[in-house]
Amino acid sequence: xxxKRRPTRKIFVGKVAVGGDAPIRVQSMCDTDTRxxxxxxxxxxxxxxxxxELIRVAVPDRKAAxxxxxxxxxxxxxxxxxxxxxxxxxxEAIEQGVDKVRINPGNIFVKAGQKGIEAVVLAxxxxxxxxxxxxxxxxxxxxxxxxxxxxxxEAAVESALDHIRFCEELGFHDIIVSVKFxxxxxxxxxxxxxxxxxxxxxxxxxxxxxxxxxGAIKSAIGIGALLAKGIGDTLxxxxxxxxxxxxxxxxxxxxxxxxxRAHGPMLTACPGCGRTEVDLLRLTAEVEAALKTVKTPxxxxxxxxxxxxxxxxxxxxxxxxxxxxxxxxxxRGKLVRTASEDQLIPALLAEIENWKxxxxxxxxxxxxxxxxxxxR
Ligand code: SF4
Numbered sequence: 001x002x003x004k005r006r007p008t009r010k011i012f013v014g015k016v017a018v019g020g021d022a023p024i025r026v027q028s029m030c031d032t033d034t035r036x037x038x039x040x041x042x043x044x045x046x047x048x049x050x051x052x053e054l055i056r057v058a059v060p061d062r063k064a065a066x067x068x069x070x071x072x073x074x075x076x077x078x079x080x081x082x083x084x085x086x087x088x089x090x091x092e093a094i095e096q097g098v099d100k101v102r103i104n105p106g107n108i109f110v111k112a113g114q115k116g117i118e119a120v121v122l123a124x125x126x127x128x129x130x131x132x133x134x135x136x137x138x139x140x141x142x143x144x145x146x147x148x149x150x151x152x153x154e155a156a157v158e159s160a161l162d163h164i165r166f167c168e169e170l171g172f173h174d175i176i177v178s179v180k181f182x183x184x185x186x187x188x189x190x191x192x193x194x195x196x197x198x199x200x201x202x203x204x205x206x207x208x209x210x211x212x213x214x215g216a217i218k219s220a221i222g223i224g225a226l227l228a229k230g231i232g233d234t235l236x237x238x239x240x241x242x243x244x245x246x247x248x249x250x251x252x253x254x255x256x257x258x259x260x261r262a263h264g265p266m267l268t269a270c271p272g273c274g275r276t277e278v279d280l281l282r283l284t285a286e287v288e289a290a291l292k293t294v295k296t297p298x299x300x301x302x303x304x305x306x307x308x309x310x311x312x313x314x315x316x317x318x319x320x321x322x323x324x325x326x327x328x329x330x331x332r333g334k335l336v337r338t339a340s341e342d343q344l345i346p347a348l349l350a351e352i353e354n355w356k357x358x359x360x361x362x363x364x365x366x367x368x369x370x371x372x373x374x375x376r
Contacts, residue, residue, distance in 0.1 A: 002258055003230035008201045011130050011176055013054055014078030014099035018176060018234050019201025023261055024227070025234035026251040027054035027203075028244055029082065034064040034071070041074045043244060048077050050245040051252055051263050054234065056080040056102060059089050068096035080132070083108070087116035094123045100176075102132040105163040106139035114166070121172045130174035131167070135160045136207055137181040153181070153190035160194060175200045176234070180207035184222040191226050201233035208238065215239040216250045224254050262297030265352075269302040270312065276304035278322025278341065287320055290345050296355055300348070310335070317355070320348050 010020025018025050028047050032040040034057045044055050059065050059081045072079045080100040081093035085107045093101055101124060108116050124131050137151040140159050148155040156179040167175055177200050181187040187206050195202060206222040209215035219237040226232050237250045255261035267288055272280040284302045291300060301316035303309030306323050313319030314333030321328045327344040329337050329351055339347040 002228050002260070005230045006195055008199050008233055009173075011174055011201050013080070013130055013176075016053055016078050018054075018203075022233070024232060024255060025053045026051060026248055026255070026263075027056065027080075027234055027236045028052045028247045028251075029056040029236065029238070030058070031244060032057075034058055034060070035067060037067050037070050037074075040071055044071070044075045044077070046245055047248055048075065050248040052077060052245075052248045054078050054080060054100075056082050056236075058082050059093055060084075062089070062092065065089050065092035065096060068093055068098055072097055072099075083120075085111045087111075087120050090120040091123050094120075094127050094129065098129065100130045100132060102134045104134050104136060104139050106135060106141050106159060117163070117166065118170065121167050121170050124174065125170065125172045128174075130176055131172075132176045132178060132203055133160055133163045133167070134178045134180070134203070135163075137183075137186065138207075151181075153179070153186050153193055156181070156190045157193045157197070161197060164198060164200065176203050177201070178203040178205060180205050182206060182208045184218055187222045188225050191231055192229070195231045202231060204232040204235040205238055210240060212239050212241045212246050212250075215241075216246075216253075219250060220254050220257070223251075224258060227254070227258055227260060265291045265294055265296065265298045265300045267291060267300050267302070268313075268316065270304050270309065272304045275307050276322070277306070277324050278304055278327065280304040280322065283320065283322055283327075283344070286345050287348065290349055294349075294352055296352055298352065298355065300352075318348060318351055320344055 008019040010022060011018050030040050030043050032043050034040055047055060055077055068081060078099035080102055081098045082102045083090040084104050087108050090101050090103055103120055105117055135156045140151045140155050144155040144159055160177050160179050164175060179190040179194050181190060184206060191202060204223045204226055206218050209218045223235050235251055237247045239247050252263040256266045269284045287302050298317040301313035301319040303313050303319055303321045306321055309321040310330050313330060319330040326338055326340055328335055329347050337347055
């Protein structure tokens with residue numbers, strides 16, 4: 001059972017709402033050299049096409065800060081500047097017109113003290129843009145490390161709450177918060193603690209999650225566990241990958257698996273067994289490739305035999321069931337057509353094209369229409 005989403009304030013990043021009754025937002029971060037405007041814009045366009053709704057870029061120096069307005073002028077999604085240590089770069093990014101700034105207060109504090117953080121908060125307030133208070137396990141203030149002896153979830157949450165209070169004392173409430181850990185149990189604990197003590201929107205993520213394989217699993221467990229408890233308003237899956245769109249794809253797979261947000265079809269496939277009557281790996285790969293351009297939110301199943309396949313796939317909107325040389329397409333458990341093996345994919349795509357969804361119930365706030373629920 002997925003818990004009701006925890007109520008939070010709604011914060012706008014450019015035109016994109018985060019928190020409140022807004023859908024849980026998917027974001028990513030470029031790995032290009034921000035100073036290379038063409039490469040950064042090209043990557044953002046690819047991420048946007050994959051469904052990324054907010055994009056963050058690193059701002060390591062003045063040159064990177066100075067090109068932010070150029071990047072922003074060429075993209076359609078809100079631009080977030082990621083700042084570490086040097087608060088002057090945050091001020092420059094705000095001048096450049098970014099839609100949000102992520103600061104890591106711990107390391108800004110180390111370099112410039114509270115004055116640096118204050119300058120950024122006041123500049124964001126004047127510009128009318130939000131800040132993300134992004135606490136990471138690796139950069140908790142020395143005072144809290146002394147108190148807790150280790151970067152614990154409690155230390156991270158205390159750091160985040162201290163910074164929130166500091167912002168509020170300056171009359172600033174346009175805040176999104178994160179408390180990321182690379183260890184999943186710590187990450188879950190930190191967000192649970194934080195969600196009990198603040199109603200600002202939460203940005204979920206497992207920091208330094210790893211490769212597309214292990215990082216996706218860690219993120220699915222950490223982010224998924226929190227979303228299942230109704231915690232979280234935006235997420236970034238951090239992956240060490242040559243293709244940053246992997247981050248967006250994994251994020252949507254997490255949201256789809258929990259039936260929180262639909263984004264194109266959700267593919268399921270049987271694992272295959274001694275009854276498999278078709279080249280299941282090839283068929284599944286072909287269906288997956290064919291679905292890449294499909295935007296309709298459907299549950300599609302690929303099954304390896306006619307013995308169990310139709311019954312097992314009865315919860316799918318459409319199922320491709322492989323047989324010897326011939327296969328069949330089922331719509332919610334009912335046979336709609338058979339086709340030779342080489343015509344199965346075109347037959348599936350034709351069914352998708354003609355798909356007329358049943359009327360769906362009105363979703364609760366923060367959840368989109370959920371057409372993926374199993375209908376048995
Ligand atoms: S659907 Fe058929 S092939 Fe696939 S796992 Fe079940 S019994 Fe085996």
